[in-house]
Amino acid sequence: MAIPGARPTMRDVAHHARVATKTVSRVVNDEPGVRPQMAERVRQSIAALGYRRNDSARVLRRGQTASIGLIMEDIGDPFYAAFSRAVEDVAARHDALLITGSSDEDPERERMLALAFCARRVDGLIVIPASRDHTYLRPEIAAGCPVVFADRPPHLIEADTVLTDNAGGARLGVSHLIACGHQRIGFVGDDARIYTAAQRHRGYLDALAAAGLPPPAAGSVAMAHPSQEGISRALRRMLTGPAPVTAVFCGNNRVAALVLREVRERALSIALVSFDDLELADLLAPPLTVVAQNTTELGRVAADMLFRRIGGHQGPPERVELPASLVVR
Amino acid sequence: MAIPGARPTMRDVAHHARVATKTVSRVVNDEPGVRPQMAERVRQSIAALGYRRNDSARVLRRGQTASIGLIMEDIGDPFYAAFSRAVEDVAARHDALLITGSSDEDPERERMLALAFCARRVDGLIVIPASRDHTYLRPEIAAGCPVVFADRPPHLIEADTVLTDNAGGARLGVSHLIACGHQRIGFVGDDARIYTAAQRHRGYLDALAAAGLPPPAAGSVAMAHPSQEGISRALRRMLTGPAPVTAVFCGNNRVAALVLREVRERALSIALVSFDDLELADLLAPPLTVVAQNTTELGRVAADMLFRRIGGHQGPPERVELPASLVVR
DNA sequence: CTGAAAGCGCTTACAG
DNA sequence: CTGAAAGCGCTTACAG
Numbered sequence: 001m002a003i004p005g006a007r008p009t010m011r012d013v014a015h016h017a018r019v020a021t022k023t024v025s026r027v028v029n030d031e032p033g034v035r036p037q038m039a040e041r042v043r044q045s046i047a048a049l050g051y052r053r054n055d056s057a058r059v060l061r062r063g064q065t066a067s068i069g070l071i072m073e074d075i076g077d078p079f080y081a082a083f084s085r086a087v088e089d090v091a092a093r094h095d096a097l098l099i100t101g102s103s104d105e106d107p108e109r110e111r112m113l114a115l116a117f118c119a120r121r122v123d124g125l126i127v128i129p130a131s132r133d134h135t136y137l138r139p140e141i142a143a144g145c146p147v148v149f150a151d152r153p154p155h156l157i158e159a160d161t162v163l164t165d166n167a168g169g170a171r172l173g174v175s176h177l178i179a180c181g182h183q184r185i186g187f188v189g190d191d192a193r194i195y196t197a198a199q200r201h202r203g204y205l206d207a208l209a210a211a212g213l214p215p216p217a218a219g220s221v222a223m224a225h226p227s228q229e230g231i232s233r234a235l236r237r238m239l240t241g242p243a244p245v246t247a248v249f250c251g252n253n254r255v256a257a258l259v260l261r262e263v264r265e266r267a268l269s270i271a272l273v274s275f276d277d278l279e280l281a282d283l284l285a286p287p288l289t290v291v292a293q294n295t296t297e298l299g300r301v302a303a304d305m306l307f308r309r310i311g312g313h314q315g316p317p318e319r320v321e322l323p324a325s326l327v328v329r
Numbered sequence: 330m331a332i333p334g335a336r337p338t339m340r341d342v343a344h345h346a347r348v349a350t351k352t353v354s355r356v357v358n359d360e361p362g363v364r365p366q367m368a369e370r371v372r373q374s375i376a377a378l379g380y381r382r383n384d385s386a387r388v389l390r391r392g393q394t395a396s397i398g399l400i401m402e403d404i405g406d407p408f409y410a411a412f413s414r415a416v417e418d419v420a421a422r423h424d425a426l427l428i429t430g431s432s433d434e435d436p437e438r439e440r441m442l443a444l445a446f447c448a449r450r451v452d453g454l455i456v457i458p459a460s461r462d463h464t465y466l467r468p469e470i471a472a473g474c475p476v477v478f479a480d481r482p483p484h485l486i487e488a489d490t491v492l493t494d495n496a497g498g499a500r501l502g503v504s505h506l507i508a509c510g511h512q513r514i515g516f517v518g519d520d521a522r523i524y525t526a527a528q529r530h531r532g533y534l535d536a537l538a539a540a541g542l543p544p545p546a547a548g549s550v551a552m553a554h555p556s557q558e559g560i561s562r563a564l565r566r567m568l569t570g571p572a573p574v575t576a577v578f579c580g581n582n583r584v585a586a587l588v589l590r591e592v593r594e595r596a597l598s599i600a601l602v603s604f605d606d607l608e609l610a611d612l613l614a615p616p617l618t619v620v621a622q623n624t625t626e627l628g629r630v631a632a633d634m635l636f637r638r639i640g641g642h643q644g645p646p647e648r649v650e651l652p653a654s655l656v657v658r
Numbered sequence: 659c660t661g662a663a664a665g666c667g668c669t670t671a672c673a674g
Numbered sequence: 675c676t677g678a679a680a681g682c683g684c685t686t687a688c689a690g
Contacts, residue, residue, distance in 0.1 A: 007472045009667055020677040033675055050468050055448040057667035060389050061682045076414030078407045085405030088431055097428050102417055119384040139379050143336045260612050280607060283589050285614040338683055349661040362659055386683035390666050
């Protein structure tokens, strides 16, 4: 039986045990209604041949693949890794496998991955969107593949969505800086086309307004795909001129790491608060106050919503928003 | 065609275009030998019905699933996340999907995941072992599912393996502390039953011996699953008595984070070097010198080895060891 | 260039 | 309790 690629099939077992394949199927799947004596005979043949059920055939016949797909920006990023782990745990509880793919913020890649997963007939999909147009998913959803969006809302279609309250979180962080006495506060965020970046920027503006502070001076807001060089320039701009900022709110973990490096290298003395927690943030000098998302909960809720749909739930699309919390350090 | 779960099949398309399914198959798969005019007719039917090939049926017939499985300790850990991303990139280049699972260092869970993946007939498996006995994989390998082990070697079977030079890396780190003038150096590592933990401990002892230093005093070595409490106790022990340590080598990133917290909280003045790099390690005061693994390369090599086997390579099992590098800060 | 038949390895729906 | 037949949706191996 050790011929590469030559696995015994249910038919082989049936021959060996001199029964019908259906009987083997019953034994393999622990279905009732097989005499113990016959079941034993089948079990011996299974052992003798080293038989293992081919789930990929089973899946074809049954129509459900017991697998879900997860598309995110980059599984290598700690935020998405934690999210992914939470999804995996829920999937495992439903005996489903998890197929993952990284879009690298490329809409076309997101689409290719999503369609490839659907072609494999995953039972459902969780998408952290990179695309600005999800109409390509409409036929898939109509054909019975539910989709849940996480971290960012879908575009041009309606579907279950779970988000962090990004604006609210940013308000918390910026209000904290204001409470500490800062009046001129800069904002360094990611590309403004990214939903979370835009929402956090909005929260920043709201906090200033709520405190009766003037809107940020020109140059006090920088939003772009984070790079050391870009952030260096942005900080330089914020710290020069007649009204330099005394504090900066960082829009996410990657921005924060770069800002921290810049602050250290140029020995800048500005206060910082960041959206997203960072490993070791509590050990920095001074420790970094952050607005933390509940990443695990985000993943858990997204997966729960998906499995509810897979289980047949038919209600209208839902939108859940989870709070972010201020971690003062 | 918007009836949930009712996707059109190749047969539906064939009826609609009044051709044989084989002709539809040719068009769908861009096989040559279809008159342009007929191909066009088929394409129109495909569009009209919203047909999408069911890859799960294709896979059954062809025997290859174009998917691989990856089993690691925890996809939520940044080390494994980076590893996973590197594997995904290689898989994508081979048009293969990646199925991931976390074993949580539980041998039984590793086994369940591996067998579940094999039941789905993944084309190959990458395993970061938790188990001490991999004989359960022998039938799967014999049946044509190649397995590559990464980060830690397999137990009781031979198979392709890619490792970091853990002992060599630890020697580098400990030698650096010695070069800085330290003579009494402690070691705080993970559970000694984990291969990487044991190897790093060995490298630590080798470095002491190579420098002509005496073997560590009783209590200067602590190896256990990392917990704040356990590490607190271990450090207390190392720092009391007649010959307290002046430096500590941390066995991995999780240990390092806990040791750093303890050092900060109790304002201990000891030198630290850690195996594994940490985000922000350069921004600590003082910055943390580390022995860095090339995690991405580890994942890339593992995946390359696997796809070579999937491609038919038949040579004897290979073992690759990648160097670790000292990052002085 | 086109297609009818068989089969991948299971499960479903029946019949006995 | 047991099994023969049909079928999941494709591709393979032929025949014309």
